[in-house]
Amino acid sequence: MNQHATSTPIVEVENLGKRYGSLAAVDDVSFDICRGETFALLGPNGAGKSTTIEILEGYRDRTSGTVRVLGVDPQKADLAWKARLGIVLQSSAEAAHVTVREQVEQFAAYYDRPRNVDEVIAAVGLTEKAKTRIGKLSGGQRRRVDVALGVIGRPQLLFLDEPTTGFDPEARRQFWQLIRSLKADGTTILLTTHYLDEAAQLADRVAVIAAGRLVEIGPVDTIGGADARTPVVRWRDESGLHEKRTSEPAAFAARLHAATDGEPRDLEILRPTLEDIYLGLVGASRVPSTALIPGETAHV
Amino acid sequence: MSEQTLTRPVSTGLPALSRGRGIRLGLKRIAYEIRVYFRVGDQVFFTFLFPIVMLSIFATAFSTSGNVGTNPDGSGGISQGAYFLPGMIAAGILLSGVQNLATDIAMEKSDGTLKRLGGSPLPVMSYFLGKMGQVFVTSFAQLVLLLLVASVVFGIELPTEPEKWLTLAWLYLLGIVTSAVLGIALSSVPRTGKSATAVVIPIVLVLQFISGVYLMFTMLPEWLQNIASLFPLKWLAQGMRSVFLPESFAALEQNGTWDLGWVAVNLLVWCVVGLVLCRLTFRWIRKDS
Numbered sequence: 001m002n003q004h005a006t007s008t009p010i011v012e013v014e015n016l017g018k019r020y021g022s023l024a025a026v027d028d029v030s031f032d033i034c035r036g037e038t039f040a041l042l043g044p045n046g047a048g049k050s051t052t053i054e055i056l057e058g059y060r061d062r063t064s065g066t067v068r069v070l071g072v073d074p075q076k077a078d079l080a081w082k083a084r085l086g087i088v089l090q091s092s093a094e095a096a097h098v099t100v101r102e103q104v105e106q107f108a109a110y111y112d113r114p115r116n117v118d119e120v121i122a123a124v125g126l127t128e129k130a131k132t133r134i135g136k137l138s139g140g141q142r143r144r145v146d147v148a149l150g151v152i153g154r155p156q157l158l159f160l161d162e163p164t165t166g167f168d169p170e171a172r173r174q175f176w177q178l179i180r181s182l183k184a185d186g187t188t189i190l191l192t193t194h195y196l197d198e199a200a201q202l203a204d205r206v207a208v209i210a211a212g213r214l215v216e217i218g219p220v221d222t223i224g225g226a227d228a229r230t231p232v233v234r235w236r237d238e239s240g241l242h243e244k245r246t247s248e249p250a251a252f253a254a255r256l257h258a259a260t261d262g263e264p265r266d267l268e269i270l271r272p273t274l275e276d277i278y279l280g281l282v283g284a285s286r287v288p289s290t291a292l293i294p295g296e297t298a299h300v
Numbered sequence: 301m302s303e304q305t306l307t308r309p310v311s312t313g314l315p316a317l318s319r320g321r322g323i324r325l326g327l328k329r330i331a332y333e334i335r336v337y338f339r340v341g342d343q344v345f346f347t348f349l350f351p352i353v354m355l356s357i358f359a360t361a362f363s364t365s366g367n368v369g370t371n372p373d374g375s376g377g378i379s380q381g382a383y384f385l386p387g388m389i390a391a392g393i394l395l396s397g398v399q400n401l402a403t404d405i406a407m408e409k410s411d412g413t414l415k416r417l418g419g420s421p422l423p424v425m426s427y428f429l430g431k432m433g434q435v436f437v438t439s440f441a442q443l444v445l446l447l448l449v450a451s452v453v454f455g456i457e458l459p460t461e462p463e464k465w466l467t468l469a470w471l472y473l474l475g476i477v478t479s480a481v482l483g484i485a486l487s488s489v490p491r492t493g494k495s496a497t498a499v500v501i502p503i504v505l506v507l508q509f510i511s512g513v514y515l516m517f518t519m520l521p522e523w524l525q526n527i528a529s530l531f532p533l534k535w536l537a538q539g540m541r542s543v544f545l546p547e548s549f550a551a552l553e554q555n556g557t558w559d560l561g562w563v564a565v566n567l568l569v570w571c572v573v574g575l576v577l578c579r580l581t582f583r584w585i586r587k588d589s
Contacts, residue, residue: 057419059585080317083421093412097339098332109328110422112318149416 008035010070010157010188011056017064018051025051027212028065038179038189040203040220042196044282048212049192050090053161056190057087070157083111086155086187090162092142096135100126103134104148111153123181124148125174139166147175151182158182160191164198176201196274210282224277231271235264322423329422329430334437337400347400348438351392352446354514358384359454368516369549378545382456386540387513389446393472394533396439397479399504401431402486403496409585410493418584428484435480443472464543467560471539474567478532481574488581507533512541518552525554532570539563 011033018026026048033039041049054060055067058074058081067074072081095103104121108114121130124144129137134145143166150158160179164172172195179202183189193199199206200220207217216223231249235242235256246252249269256264272280337343345353359381367377408414417427450456459465486503490496508514510524511533517525528534541549542558550558 059415059419079421079423080315082419083317085419087416087419089412089415089419091412093416095413097336102332102335106328106332107420110325110420112315112321153421 009033009068010035010037011039011190012068013052013056013065014067015065016052016055016062016067018048018055018060019063024212026055026062029209029212029214030065031207031214031217033188033190035188036183036186037204038183038191038202040199040206041190041192041209042194042199042206042278043192043209044194047209047282049209050161052209053159053190053192057085057159058082083153084156086150086153086158088146088150088158088160088163090165092139092146094135097133099131099133100137100145100148101130103145104152107149108152113154114152115154117152120148120152123151123178125171140168140171143167144171144175147178151187155187157188157190160189162192162194164193164195172198196278200274208278208281216281220274223274224272224281228277228280229272231269234266234268234270236266237264241266317421322425323429325422325426326429326433329426330433330437333430333434337434337438343400343404347395348442350395351388351442352449354391355381355385355388355446355450356453358388358514359450359456369546369552379454379456381450381454383516383545384514385446385450385456386544387511387537389443389544390475390511390533390537390540391508391513392442392446393439393475393479393536394504394507396442397435397476397481398483398486399500400438401435401480401483402489402500405431405484405487406490406496406500407493409487410496415585424582424584431484432477432480435476435483439476440472459543467539468543471536471543471563474564474571475532475536475539478567478571478574481571481578482532485574485577485581488583507531510534512537517554529554529566532567535559535563535566 009032011031013032014030016026016029017024029048029052031039041052043049051060055062056069056074058069058077061075069077070081070084074081098106100121101117105117108117108120118127118130121127124147126141126144126148129141134142137145143163147160147163150160164175167175176198179189179191183202189202191199191202203220205218206220206223208215208223230245230247233244233246233249233252233256237260244252253264253267253269256267337348359379362380365380367379368383370377405414447458451458459468486500487496490499507528510520510528511517511531512520512528513533517528517534517537520528525534538553538558539560541553542560550556553559
């Protein structure tokens with residue numbers, strides 16, 4: 001947890017449910033987000049991430065449960081409440097005919113204590129495009145305009161709904177840097193993503209949602225539990241491929257070395273990545289578990 | 301739940317917003333809206349310049365067809381251009397309000413602009429001030445340009461009596477406000493931005509044809525005149541004719557007079573209907589769509 005995180009809840013979600021007819025898009029989801037914390041909602045497409053975040057933003061009404069964002073029920077919120085939020089929606093709005101600077105400057109005026117327009121444009125890496133009309137920007141550049149509009153009002157709480165979709169790796173890294181600096185300023189961040197490396201890089205805690213239900217919540221390095229992280233030693237002998245899960249893989253490999261009287265064939269020590277653990281969690285709620293996906297494991 | 305909210309420390313972290321920001325942001329939106337308006341080419345052509353283009357076509361194409369309202373011996377009367385000028389002014393007001401706002405807002409609804417604004421602390425009132433300001437400025441510029449072209453290019457005589465200009469002023473104001481609120485109300489009909497022009501343009505076009513803009517109103521069959529009389533454009537065009545045509549032309553109207561009182565009543569009724577519809581139908585987003 002970062003140094004700014006305190007126990008004051010900024011977001012409180014209890015038994016949240018959202019139904020569309022007979023379909024439960026969100027089912028009995030509960031979590032809190034503390035001041036200064038960066039919290040990631042992970043899950044496959046259609047899992048209920050966006051529905052959840054849009055309920056917190058006040059765009060959708062919940063069917064059941066209680067929600068408080070900055071101490072206020074989003075269904076009864078006013079403009080002063082909105083002024084404390086920054087919202088980056090999943091899809092960009094057009095505004096093709098105004099320049100980046102005109103758009104950021106326009107939104108800055110809606111807030112009482114906005115950030116500096118040029119600083120924000122620089123922070124999202126669009127200084128050279130400041131006088132370009134948004135319609136002429138690439139998809140990734142437009143996304144950065146969205147982020148600029150999300151942070152211009154100096155929000156206490158920033159919602160980022162799949163912010164880096166369409167970014168190249170370089171742009172993604174720059175974006176992470178931007179998020180870290182917002183975090184350092186004390187901004188509380190709720191992020192949805194399906195990039196696990198993004199969650200691992202940015203989030204203090206993650207919640208995994210699958211089929212509308214919360215299947216796991218906790219700091220990134222603990223989700224799935226300790227067992228899911230137990231390394232695997234894999235090797236081959238005359239009878240084929242073997243795997244051994246052990247918390248002491250080096251000692252096991254040494255014993256193996258002694259026993260086989262030479263270098264074991266195809267020896268690997270595999271440590272499950274966040275992705276393996278995540279796929280295990282998401283898979284467990286839908287299809288039989290495939291905790292270890294060949295080829296996706298980290299080599300130690 | 302409300303008592304609970306009061307005791308929570310974070311709920312005190314919402315400072316009140318500065319006073320008068322609704323108006324201030326409305327003015328800010330007006331400048332923004334006007335800038336965007338003139339950057340969209342098809343908007344400028346089909347809304348802003350269209351009545352001027354149509355007047356030019358009418359004045360040129362029918363320049364050899366002789367005057368309207370001549371004496372029995374063929375003398376007197378006014379040119380075709382002069383006869384159609386009031387209709388074009390009325391049509392311009394309709395386009396600047398109804399067509400412009402209905403398509404513009406429907407597009408903004410479907411491309412996510414309204415959703416984004418709805419998530420910002422911009423008051424709805426400021427958004428509408430911006431739209432109304434844009435409509436006022438663009439339609440006023442259109443009116444001035446139309447009168448200039450009529451007078452300078454086609455030598456159409458403009459009225460000199462101050463009371464005629466006073467009539468023009470209230471007709472314009474009432475007409476543009478009514479047209480703008482009807483545009484906002486109509487913007488909630490198209491389900492997508494792409495279908496907006498397909499929904500709006502036929503309505504506006506048909507109204508122009510049956511309301512005496514492109515065709516002489518008195519040439520239409522009576523049943524069609526009666527249908528047109530339900531809608532505001534017929535009355536607005538009639539009011540505009542009272543400003544720009546000689547007094548003797550009043551005899552050609554449906555009731556043989558300009559009926560300015562009924563013009564005002566019809567426009568006011570549509571204005572109120574439009575306001576009620578706006579209030580009932582406008583949302584930043586369709587929740588739970």
